[in-house]
Amino acid sequence: MLYLIGLGLGDATDITVKGLQAVKSCSRVYLEAYTSILTVGKEALEEYYGKQLILADRDLVEQGADQILEDADVTDVAFLVVGDPFGATTHSDLVLRAVNAGIPYKVIHNASVMNAVGCCGLQLYNFGETVSVVFWTETWRPESFYDKICKNRTAGLHTLCLESLVTDFRGKKIYEPPRFMTVNQAADQLIQVIQRRKEEGMTEDTVCVGVARLGSDEQKIRVGTLNQLVSCDLGAPLHSLVITGRLHPLEVDMLRVNAEPNALENLHMIDSSTYTS
């Protein structure tokens, strides 16, 4: 059996009881190590599980899948993923290889940024398409994420922006140590697009939510205008940025809990039940 086990978002104890039981029963346990990070490292997990972990980097997962699946028809193998196994990044390819080899697989789910972001007070129902914000370079400054945000906002929907985690986002085979985009950097890139395009859609006063280390004990949430978030310090990675769409009064009340001074002052009533910025 191949177990795909979500580790959740915080530390070693964010694994589910079912997941922990599976880890303890497996003869080999891989830790997927290139799409996300926990606030604790491999050693802390090994100590907590009482088990050695095999780090699965991108090369191993993409080229060494046979190695991961070896004997998985007769023994149990676990593949651990931060968040949910089908969260921010899919591991469909590994699953398909297992299926094709006649190896049964089982998914043990957990929280991921895609659902845990609801704790900022915005309704998950009201999110549109998720976007990725990549690091710009001197010559490569894609703006497609901005178009998607505006499309969502036109439909009244919020947008979860997942920040770049790795630098090999263009399919390059040269792996550099991961860089983590901060909320400040994402907000700054957005403001540059806004200033260049001068279109409607969103402004520097649009209410946004910066989230850091979501789901961990060191979680930080800051609600402010895009302008305010350029300079607010959210500390260590991982960061995510949410651009609000139409806001229900209950969402506004929840945002207020973590809001910067005056962040919610410029909301406009759309009808008797919603606001926008």
Place this chain on the structure above:
Amino acid sequence: MLYLIGLGLGDATDITVKGLQAVKSCSRVYLEAYTSILTVGKEALEEYYGKQLILADRDLVEQGADQILEDADVTDVAFLVVGDPFGATTHSDLVLRAVNAGIPYKVIHNASVMNAVGCCGLQLYNFGETVSVVFWTETWRPESFYDKICKNRTAGLHTLCLESLVTDFRGKKIYEPPRFMTVNQAADQLIQVIQRRKEEGMTEDTVCVGVARLGSDEQKIRVGTLNQLVSCDLGAPLHSLVITGRLHPLEVDMLRVNAEPNALENLHMIDSSTYTS
């Protein structure tokens, strides 16, 4: 401290280790009992936790919040929610009352249908707005969910349709025992809209995914045309229906694992990298 603890989607062991530790340390533990269900009941959870649970029905949560929060500034109180505390239904109101009363709160996240649905093979990135499908009556047949599905499909996005769980969806105060909408019923209502409107957007041949008891050991996934899903038996609740948008070839490969015969035969290549139905 008020703990909001997600129970995940399957049975008692789908709670996280951190969540279980919190449950054991709390002096009162409430089980939110009107927005969702696990595959196990209150008694199974009580036995697993070694603790009595207080059922929190809608009245208690909406009118008796003070009771839930009583002494939570000096003792620990847990509020258990199937899925994630901020998943399909928000408990923002309880959180706001805690904040206003100066009671600290902590969220312990878990999987919810909003992220676990990724296991069907469709990328979470490519989902648009989530819609709710409510039970039609003789005189009340809202179609707004169909418009949202078409809007998502136009943008190439998949749609997660959450099926009705309760019957008091129009804010009535008469609570009937919960009825659970099946994938068949949701598909049937959709087909009625399609036949009445005769517009473009989606057809009876659009590829859909029926999901039952997501995240539990009895999980069932069926991929078929909307027409096929009207008659496929997915068994006990809860059910969800996903309407596909533009499909990446890897998504098609994943869907094939659970597909009905010929379900994916009528996909049309849009460009070199995507399909639609």
